[in-house]
Amino acid sequence: MIKRFFSSTADIPETGDVPRHVAIIMDGNGRWAKNRLMPRVAGHAQGVERVRDMVEACGKRGIEFLTLFAFSSENWRRPQEEVNRLMELFVMALEREVDKMLGNDVRLKVVGDLGRFDQRLRDLIAHGEALTADCRRLTVTVCANYGGRWDILNAMNAWRRDHPDQAEIREEDLAPYLSLAYAPEPDLFIRTGGEQRISNFLLWQLAYSELYFTDTLWPDFDAQALDRAIASYRKRERRFGRTSEQLLER
Ligand code: FPP
Numbered sequence: 001m002i003k004r005f006f007s008s009t010a011d012i013p014e015t016g017d018v019p020r021h022v023a024i025i026m027d028g029n030g031r032w033a034k035n036r037l038m039p040r041v042a043g044h045a046q047g048v049e050r051v052r053d054m055v056e057a058c059g060k061r062g063i064e065f066l067t068l069f070a071f072s073s074e075n076w077r078r079p080q081e082e083v084n085r086l087m088e089l090f091v092m093a094l095e096r097e098v099d100k101m102l103g104n105d106v107r108l109k110v111v112g113d114l115g116r117f118d119q120r121l122r123d124l125i126a127h128g129e130a131l132t133a134d135c136r137r138l139t140v141t142v143c144a145n146y147g148g149r150w151d152i153l154n155a156m157n158a159w160r161r162d163h164p165d166q167a168e169i170r171e172e173d174l175a176p177y178l179s180l181a182y183a184p185e186p187d188l189f190i191r192t193g194g195e196q197r198i199s200n201f202l203l204w205q206l207a208y209s210e211l212y213f214t215d216t217l218w219p220d221f222d223a224q225a226l227d228r229a230i231a232s233y234r235k236r237e238r239r240f241g242r243t244s245e246q247l248l249e250r
Helices: 029-035 040-060 080-103 119-131 148-162 171-177 223-235 244-249
Strands: 021-025 065-072 106-111 138-146 188-191 210-213
Touching (some): 029 040, 040 080, 040 138, 040 223, 080 106, 080 119, 148 171, 188 223, 210 223
Parallel strands (some): 021 065, 021 188, 065 138, 106 138, 188 210
């Protein structure tokens, strides 16, 4: 079945008890490790295990899109050793997981400014995306060297190149150029680790997402924690600019 993707500002999307699209900032790996007197990178390694659990949990719950902020454009500012270890973890995860993703009908997408990653990682990403391109049960998007402002500017520049004579850009012109053009906008945004900010994640796409913040550190965020986030989501009244009375009339 082909589903239409709606823009939350141009149209009112269908909403259900289970979010179609969950986007997560996986924060708290460093503190999780520090609490155990372990190096920060041990927290990231544990974080990768939670990514695997979350993919499985989302698949079981009928969530169609899971988008994870794995590495921001600003994360290059971290100590070189930590950046290197994160890159190694991406490589290992890709090497280990893509065949299983294919077997479970999970599509992999990696979005961001990938030019700064080394060739081996880029080859693994291209291979993983190609291998799982036809999978549809769940689409897992890993945002890597991603920034929300980068995404919008990248889309604007690409649109401008394709339409040099058009004076004004409209919302529907930009939508196909954004890096998550294949997905509906996130219904539920989760940030673990206690901070309450967006940190230059999906600035455009989160316009009408429900925001959920938890103190749970990412390496402790399990399927039960996901269920608590979904339970909170179910209680929200998604008005998309309308009044509560209008919702009752439907
Ligand atoms: C934030 O915790 C986490 C990161 C910057 C990296 C997240 C990456 C992973 C969990 C690995 C993902 C891997 C794949 C394959 C998708 P932090 O280090 O900022 O924690 P802190 O706030 O406690 O210091």
